[in-house]
Amino acid sequence: MTIDLPPVRGTLTPNRKLAEITWLRVGGPAEVFFQPADVDDLSEFLRALSTDVPVFPMGVGSNLIVRDGGVKGVVVRLGRGFNAVEIDGNTVTAGAAALDAQVARKAADAGVDLTFLRTIPGSIGGAVKMNAGCYGSYVADVFRSARIMRRDGSVEVITDAGFGYRSSALPDDAIVLSVTFEGPAGDPDALQAKMAEQVQKRDETQPTKDRTAGSTFRNPSGFSSTGRADDTHELKAWKVIDDAGMRGARYGGAVMNQMHSNFLTNAGGATAADLEDLGEEVRKKVYDSSGITLEWEIMRIGQR
Incomplete structure (x- = not known):
């Protein structure tokens, strides 16, 4: 399908390589990548764009696996004009x-x-x-x-x-x-001192210098109607992953991080399929060992 693109004041880029702008550095291109100039530019574009064309809003790609086949339609990324x-x-x-x-x-x-x-x-x-x-x-x-x-x-x-x-x-x-x-x-x-302590704690317990997308799976704990997780619950994703023997597990260039086993990592040369397949293997092993079904926290988009 050839997309008939309305005129814009922002930037339209065909076949934009999304691997260059996601934290895991994997995945295929966006069919069209749109960076709107402002709210009016985005609104006018969407109004004029055929309703048959899918639209996906993308942030900084920090919690995202873009599959190797890329993303059909338009990927919208907000930038200047949307960060005040x-x-x-x-x-x-x-x-x-x-x-x-x-x-x-x-x-x-x-x-x-x-x-x-x-x-x-x-x-x-x-x-x-x-x-x-x-x-x-x-x-x-x-x-x-x-x-x-x-x-x-x-x-x-x-x-x-x-x-x-x-x-x-x-x-x-x-x-x-x-x-x-x-x-x-x-x-x-x-407040500044509190944040400095938090950053130090994070750097001591999480692989902040590795290519990850943050926590891979949600903690299998309860939550209230206000959306507050039960942080006192002992059941954490990293614990059930460890119990299943999957800390350090590897598939191609993908690895479950040794420092924190709930961090799926591109250890070098991983494809999106490597990462997703390893994640699915972890879910299977956890279910086999504990009966718990881990839910993905990382969003996965596009075609394999």
């Missing part, structure tokens, strides 16, 4: 393309505690879609609203995102434009 951070009292409004760590730092400077975002890889749009969290705090705790665009180019404001553990009920066709949070007040120096 505005703070009013305890309210922080961040563009979807703003990095989680950047939002945490700016909020801390203004005396607003969104410190849990500091060590979460990726951008705000993805953080909301997956109810990202760590150290006992989640997007659901501080979320107030999200401005989204639907596939037809219309814009809506959502105040109830239907959060669950590592999930939300945002519409499947939603492209997050910006998010408003309300965080507790805190002393800026104390």
Whole structure:
């Protein structure tokens, strides 16, 4: 299928190699890669684009496996024009393309505690879609609203995102434009110190210098209706992976990281198929050994 592309003020790139911009550095190209100039540019493009053409919004590729066959249709990546951070009292409004760590730092400077975002890889749009969290705090705790665009180019404001553990009920066709949070007040120096401790802890326990996409599988623990995971639950994904003997397991260039076994890693030369096949083998071994079905936390898109 040849895509009839409407005129834009942003940038349209055919056959864009997505492996160059994902953290795992694997996968085929996007049929079309669109970087809109602003909200109006994106809206006009979607309104004019045939409804037969699939559209996938992509963040910074930090929690994503793009399969080797690439992605059909249009991949939309928000950049400049979608990364502003505005703070009013305890309210922080961040563009979807703003990095989680950047939002945490700016909020801390203004005396607003969104410190849990500091060590979460990726951008705000993805953080909301997956109810990202760590150290006992989640997007659901501080979320107030999200401005989204639907596939037809219309814009809506959502105040109830239907959060669950590592999930939300945002519409499947939603492209997050910006998010408003309300965080507790805190002393800026104390918040900065808290984030420094979190970064140190992360670097001591996670393979931050390796090619990973963050946690591979969700923890097989419960969650409440507010989307808060039971962090006291002893059952963690890394533990059941270890119990199945899969720490350090390898398939081609893919390996379950020795430092943290819930980190699927491109150890060099891995294909997307290597990574996904190893992940599926881990799921099988865990089920065989414990009866637990691990659920993917990493999103996988495209054609094999």
